[in-house]
Amino acid sequence: MTETAEQERARAQREIDALSKAAYVVPAAGSDDFRAPGECDVIMKGGITSGVVYPLTICKLATTFRLRSIGGTSAGAIAAVMAAAAEYRRQHDTAAPAAGYQALATLPLDVSKRLGSLFQAPAGTRRIFDVLLAAMGGGVWAGIRQVVVSKLAWFLGGLALVLVVTLPGLLVAGADGRRLVLGLVLPIVLGLAVGVLFAVVGFVLSALKVLPRHDFGLTDGATHSGDPQQPALTPWLADQIDRVAGIGTGCLTLGDLWGATALDAWRQSLQDGDASAPPIGEVKRQRDIDLETMTTNLTLRRPFRLPFRQQVFLFDEDEMLGLFPERVVATMTRGFPLSPQLNPTTGKPLHYFPGPGASDDGEKRPGPEALPLVVMARMSLSFPGLIAAVPLYAVDHNNDGKVVRHLFSDGGISSNFPMHFFDSLLPRRPTFGVNLASPHPAHPDQMTWIPRAARGGVTTRALPFTTVPGFVQALRDAVQNWSDNTQISLRGYAERVVEIRLRPGEGGLNLQMPEAVIMALVARGAEAGDQLLGFEWDAHRVIRYRTAMIRLSESLEGLDAAWTELDYEHLVEEYPTSQAAGSSYLDSKAWRRRDLAATAQLLSTVKDWRDDDWPALREDRPAPAPVIRMAPE
Numbered sequence: 001m002t003e004t005a006e007q008e009r010a011r012a013q014r015e016i017d018a019l020s021k022a023a024y025v026v027p028a029a030g031s032d033d034f035r036a037p038g039e040c041d042v043i044m045k046g047g048i049t050s051g052v053v054y055p056l057t058i059c060k061l062a063t064t065f066r067l068r069s070i071g072g073t074s075a076g077a078i079a080a081v082m083a084a085a086a087e088y089r090r091q092h093d094t095a096a097p098a099a100g101y102q103a104l105a106t107l108p109l110d111v112s113k114r115l116g117s118l119f120q121a122p123a124g125t126r127r128i129f130d131v132l133l134a135a136m137g138g139g140v141w142a143g144i145r146q147v148v149v150s151k152l153a154w155f156l157g158g159l160a161l162v163l164v165v166t167l168p169g170l171l172v173a174g175a176d177g178r179r180l181v182l183g184l185v186l187p188i189v190l191g192l193a194v195g196v197l198f199a200v201v202g203f204v205l206s207a208l209k210v211l212p213r214h215d216f217g218l219t220d221g222a223t224h225s226g227d228p229q230q231p232a233l234t235p236w237l238a239d240q241i242d243r244v245a246g247i248g249t250g251c252l253t254l255g256d257l258w259g260a261t262a263l264d265a266w267r268q269s270l271q272d273g274d275a276s277a278p279p280i281g282e283v284k285r286q287r288d289i290d291l292e293t294m295t296t297n298l299t300l301r302r303p304f305r306l307p308f309r310q311q312v313f314l315f316d317e318d319e320m321l322g323l324f325p326e327r328v329v330a331t332m333t334r335g336f337p338l339s340p341q342l343n344p345t346t347g348k349p350l351h352y353f354p355g356p357g358a359s360d361d362g363e364k365r366p367g368p369e370a371l372p373l374v375v376m377a378r379m380s381l382s383f384p385g386l387i388a389a390v391p392l393y394a395v396d397h398n399n400d401g402k403v404v405r406h407l408f409s410d411g412g413i414s415s416n417f418p419m420h421f422f423d424s425l426l427p428r429r430p431t432f433g434v435n436l437a438s439p440h441p442a443h444p445d446q447m448t449w450i451p452r453a454a455r456g457g458v459t460t461r462a463l464p465f466t467t468v469p470g471f472v473q474a475l476r477d478a479v480q481n482w483s484d485n486t487q488i489s490l491r492g493y494a495e496r497v498v499e500i501r502l503r504p505g506e507g508g509l510n511l512q513m514p515e516a517v518i519m520a521l522v523a524r525g526a527e528a529g530d531q532l533l534g535f536e537w538d539a540h541r542v543i544r545y546r547t548a549m550i551r552l553s554e555s556l557e558g559l560d561a562a563w564t565e566l567d568y569e570h571l572v573e574e575y576p577t578s579q580a581a582g583s584s585y586l587d588s589k590a591w592r593r594r595d596l597a598a599t600a601q602l603l604s605t606v607k608d609w610r611d612d613d614w615p616a617l618r619e620d621r622p623a624p625a626p627v628i629r630m631a632p633e
Contacts, residue, residue, distance in 0.1 A: 005516045012056075012108075012523035019059040019105035019526075024090060024098040026066050037537060040065040041422045041431035042083065045484075046074025046412035048383055049115065050436050050507025052108050052518050053500050053525035054079035057434055059105045060529020062086065068429065069290040071421035073411035076434075077293040077380035078237060081373040082107070084257055084291045085245035091288060093246045100244045107240065112518040119386070119511050120224045120232040122214065128207050129218040132386075137512050144196060151199040151206075158198030162191035215407060217388025221378055222323060233387075238325050238374040251328050254307055254354075254376070255369030259288035263369060270357050291373065293380040294411030294418050298389065299404065303414035305421075306376045307368055308355035313406065314393040315353045316343050323390065328372045336366045341395060344403050350393055380411040386509070417484040419493060425548040430540060432532050433488065433497035437461075440501065447524050450498040450531045460489055492544045496535060498528045549616040557614060560606045563599075572596060 003011070026038060040061060044054055051074075058079065061067065067087040072080035082104055089100030111118075121129035127150040135143030148155045166187040214220065221234035231239070238251060245252045255263055265283045284290065293306045304311075320329045338349040357367035379390045389407035396404045411418075419433050440446060440461070465474050488497050501524075502508070506517055562568065572592060577583055609615070 003520075005520060008520040008523045009516055012519040012526070015056055015523065015526035016105055016109065019056060019063075020102045022059070022063055022098065022102070022105075024059075024062050024101045026062075026064065037429040038066060039068045039429045041069035041071075041429060042067060042080075042434070043070075043417070043419055043421055043431065044072035044076030044079045044434045045417040045436050046072070046076050046380075046410070047436045047502075047507050048075050048381075048386075049510055049513055050502060050521070051075030051078050052111055052507070052513075053436070053521045053528070054434065055082065055104050055107045056522055056526035057498075057500075057529040057532070058083045058086070059101050060526060061432065061532060062090075062101050064533055065429075066090075067289065068287075069292075069422040069431070071292040071294075071418060072380070073294040073416050073418055074381045074383065076417075077377045077411065080291060080293060081237075081241055081377045082244060084289055084373060085241045085252055087289050088252065088257055089244065089246045096246070099246065103244045107244075108518060108522045110240075112515045114230070114236075115518070116512055117225065117230045118233040118236060119219045120222070121219050122222075122224050125210055125214055125218045128203070128210060131203065132218060133511065136510060144200070147203045148196060148199045151202040154202035155195040155199040158195035159191040162187055162194050166190075211385070215388040215391060216384060216409075217382065218386055220323060220388040233381075234323060234374065234378055235325050237377060238328055238372075241373050249327075251325075251331050251372045251374065253331060253369055254291060254371040254373065255367070257287070257289040257291055257373075258368055259286075262286040262288065263367075266368070267357065290422070291376065292418075292421050293376045294415050295379040295382075295390075295408045296411055296413040297406055298409050298413075299406040303411065304408070306379060307371055308353070310356055312356060312365075312394065313353040314339050314341055314350035314403070316346070316348065316350055316391070316393070318346075318348070319391055323378065323388075324372075324375065328374055331372050332366060332370050332375070334370075336364060336370065341393065341403050343393070344405065350403070353392055379408050382409045383509075384409055384413065413480065415484060416481055417488070419484060419487050419497070425544075425551065427541065427544055430496055430535055430537060432535070433493075434528060435488065435497050435499045436507070437499050437501050438463075439503060447501045448498060448527045448531055449501070450528075450534075451495050452534070452536070460485055490547070492540065492547045495540060495543075496532075498531045500524050500528050553609065553614055553616040556602075556606050556609070560603060560610065563603065569596065569599075 042058065042061060054076070067083055070080045070083050086100035086104045090097045093099060131143055131146045131150060134146035221232055223232040223235055241252050258266070262283070265278055265286050269278065269280060269283050294303055295306055296303050317329060317333060332354055333351050336352060339352050341350050342348065343350055352365045354366040354368065354371035357365055381387060382389050389409040392406050392408060393403050394406055396402050417433065417435060422431055463474070465471055487493055506513070506521060573596065575583070
């Protein structure tokens with residue numbers, strides 16, 4: 001039975017009241033009250049204003065789990081940084097460890113009062129943005145009216161053109177007054193239509209000229225109202241992160257989340273030739289809280305995870321100050337040297353963007369300790385056309401070492417639901433996903449759903465279309481979401497992803513959602529959290545073990561065949577250490593001996609599997625079959 005708006009509002013308020021007072025105490029591992037796994041990861045899908053569903057989902061999880069790895073895209077990235085801030089406070093604020101999650105529970109109330117003011121257009125795009133708001137609030141005709149208002153001269157010019165062409169003919173015809181009045185109706189109607197057409201053309205030409213100047217966004221996240229009580233998205237988010245985290249000065253960074261031990265291990269792993277450096281997997285496991293967001297580099301036409309792994313990017317301080325509060329930019333620059341590279345337009349020296357850390361020559365560069373969480377969220381939430389891309393720079397080694405300006409846009413362009421974050425063959429803890437979808441046609445009143453039993457994958461829902469807009473939407477969704485949709489249909493993935501369903505007008509680009517709609521989504525977020533708390537951990541582990549063995553067996557069978565047929569062992573033993581392509585990977589005989597010994601041990605096990613007819617590949621194979629692929633992080 002469908003709840004009324006008032007019922008949904010009341011349910012949301014009850015959940016907020018309860019979660020804003022909850023203790024958020026999770027028993028420590030090894031204690032009598034501890035119940036495995038005790039920790040979880042969570043990943044949230046992008047959806048612009050749909051992100052209001054996430055705070056109570058997170059708070060529900062936090063009543064039972066400590067959050068270890070958190071990720072998301074676009075609006076999911078905003079939820080991820082807020083969750084990380086709340087978990088940071090639970091682990092560091094001995095006086096009020098629950099205060100972060102308690103504040104997070106009330107965040108939707110604040111959003112419901114200020115949603116419209118979070119998106120503010122600078123003077124250069126304000127007229128175009130007003131048209132967008134009018135169309136969202138009143139439909140196409142409201143948008144057209146606003147176009148006419150913004151391009152009144154173009155409209156009047158089109159109207160005048162028609163009248164100038166037609167009126168002389170009417171007067172020459174010598175018609176009487178009554179017939180002249182009737183004869184004017186058609187030219188006026190035609191003139192109004194041509195005037196609207198002229199206004200639309202003028203509007204489009206203006207938009208095509210203006211958007212590139214503003215990095216292809218009508219808003220940039222910065223405050224343009226002049227009212228400090230009405231901050232825009234980025235300063236508001238920066239303040240909320242620090243408030244939830246309990247930070248008094250400065251801003252919360254990724255290094256704060258990792259903790260001192262993990263930062264030391266990470267720095268040690270950067271030292272070439274350090275035999276005592278821990279394996280990269282151990283380095284990651286030492287992080288108190290891990291956080292990743294997805295962004296899309298439009299200049300390179302590919303996605304990137306934040307934090308950056310290897311690629312060195314640069315930023316212009318003045319450009320960043322136009323997008324972020326001063327304290328955020330200061331965190332990225334303080335104590336670090338300028339790069340030798342210059343802005344190709346202004347000639348000013350550029351700063352290193354927080355990323356890989358130390359350079360090959362030992363120069364100190366900013367790493368995770370200098371990457372503010374608000375930057376990770378903003379670079380993921382740059383919805384094309386609505387929110388401006390974030391500019392960074394990089395040396396283009398394919399173009400004579402010139403410095404090129406790169407635009408980073410919404411992570412959802414390339415991966416809107418990055419369930420591959422934090423993945424492993426065998427899970428140490430559950431990695432929950434929160435997906436957003438339209439209502440199911442067979443279950444229109446079921447607004448949250450999760451497959452309970454780990455008996456199989458989930459067949460992707462068919463979404464038929466019969467119109468050209470539907471065809472275009474299907475093309476866009478297939479290009480954007482095919483990888484994410486395929487992955488969450490697998491056994492071992494499907495049963496840990498809860499689906500929150502949104503009706504038309506809920507979430508998305510609806511920048512003027514009424515409070516009643518926001519509260520309905522908040523209630524669904526709490527319900528989704530309850531669904532996840534019923535997760536079947538042991539059944540999940542059994543399925544993941546089975547899929548892991550399938551993935552390993554198929555990969556090792558191929559490795560064994562190639563190693564034997566192409567005589568890789570002899571090649572690796574005899575390949576020169578210099579003066580040959582790829583020799584930099586074989587610069588040590590000792591390295592080769594140790595690696596070949598490890599390979600021999602592995603292939604000994606593979607031989608046993610082969611002699612036993614590859615048992616993991618024979619019966620009850622999970623469908624669809626999982627695979628292991630080589631891909632950059």
